[in-house]
Amino acid sequence: MQSKNKTLAASKWRMAIAVLLACTVSLVSGCAADWVAPHDQASEDRLISAYERINRFYDEITDTAPAERGYPRFARHYADVATDLRVLLLRQKTRANNSESEKITVNILESWEKTREQHRRYSESAERRKNPYPDTKINLDRQQFEDHFKAALIAERAKR
Amino acid sequence: MDWKTVWSEAVGAAEKAVKAKAPGARKFVKSIAEARKKRLELLLLAMADGALDEQTIDEELKEEKAILESEFLAVQVMVKKAAQDAANALIGTIEKALFKGIDFVV
Numbered sequence: 648m649q650s651k652n653k654t655l656a657a658s659k660w661r662m663a664i665a666v667l668l669a670c671t672v673s674l675v676s677g678c679a680a681d682w683v684a685p686h687d688q689a690s691e692d693r694l695i696s697a698y699e700r701i702n703r704f705y706d707e708i709t710d711t712a713p714a715e716r717g718y719p720r721f722a723r724h725y726a727d728v729a730t731d732l733r734v735l736l737l738r739q740k741t742r743a744n745n746s747e748s749e750k751i752t753v754n755i756l757e758s759w760e761k762t763r764e765q766h767r768r769y770s771e772s773a774e775r776r777k778n779p780y781p782d783t784k785i786n787l788d789r790q791q792f793e794d795h796f797k798a799a800l801i802a803e804r805a806k807r
Numbered sequence: 808m809d810w811k812t813v814w815s816e817a818v819g820a821a822e823k824a825v826k827a828k829a830p831g832a833r834k835f836v837k838s839i840a841e842a843r844k845k846r847l848e849l850l851l852l853a854m855a856d857g858a859l860d861e862q863t864i865d866e867e868l869k870e871e872k873a874i875l876e877s878e879f880l881a882v883q884v885m886v887k888k889a890a891q892d893a894a895n896a897l898i899g900t901i902e903k904a905l906f907k908g909i910d911f912v913v
Binding site: 680747751765775784787791794795797798802806 | 828831873876891895898
């Protein structure tokens with residue numbers, strides 16, 4: 648009888664240790680750091696696709712005679728890129744722990760809208776109507792988007 | 808397995824995780840300065856060409872700040888991810904040791 652009680656007590660003791668260790672393990676597992684959003688291939692693809700569209704836009708405007716570079720001719724391109732960037736921003740906003748990529752996308756969108764507004768303003772100016780988008784400004788703006796997109800892509804790839 | 812060995816392995820795993828990310832971050836930080844220099848040169852060229860009005864020059868100088876912000880936000884992601892990987896490597900090693908401990912005790 649005494650030996651049966653001892654076996655029962657030992658078995659209860661072992662069970663208690665197992666439960667305690669299981670709790671410790673699950674506690675430690677729950678502590679896994681989750682500070683950065685997981686890498687999102689769709690966001691990366693959308694970034695590349697928007698950057699391609701912007702580059703095609705600049706190639707087209709460079710190939711256009713200076714006097715024909717007025718805003719109305721390119722208005723559709725501006726709208727298409729703005730839509731792509733807004734969709735990308737929406738995607739970034741829905742991801743947890745993603746504030747940095749969200750802000751970079753906001754910066755890109757604001758740069759795009761600023762550049763669009765400058766083009767519109769130059770096209771309406773009598774002084775600049777002969778060449779509303781000079782080559783030197785094209786180079787400047789191209790570099791601006793290359794730098795912003797590079798930052799966005801590096802941020803996304805760092806999440807891998 | 809004793810606790811000292813577990814801890815030393817955990818710290819080693821964390822260090823390895825940080826070292827893996829460090830060269831990429833360093834390279835990008837270096838490239839930021841070069842990119843800013845390049846765009847400022849393009850800005851000067853456009854100004855000399857008369858391609859920019861006063862309002863645009865002001866907007867482009869503000870743009871430089873925005874680009875720099877984007878670039879350092881990317882650096883922030885790289886650093887955060889390195890820290891996350893290091894923390895998880897540390898926790899992962901301890902977790903594995905605990906699981907082995909369970910097998911041994913039960």
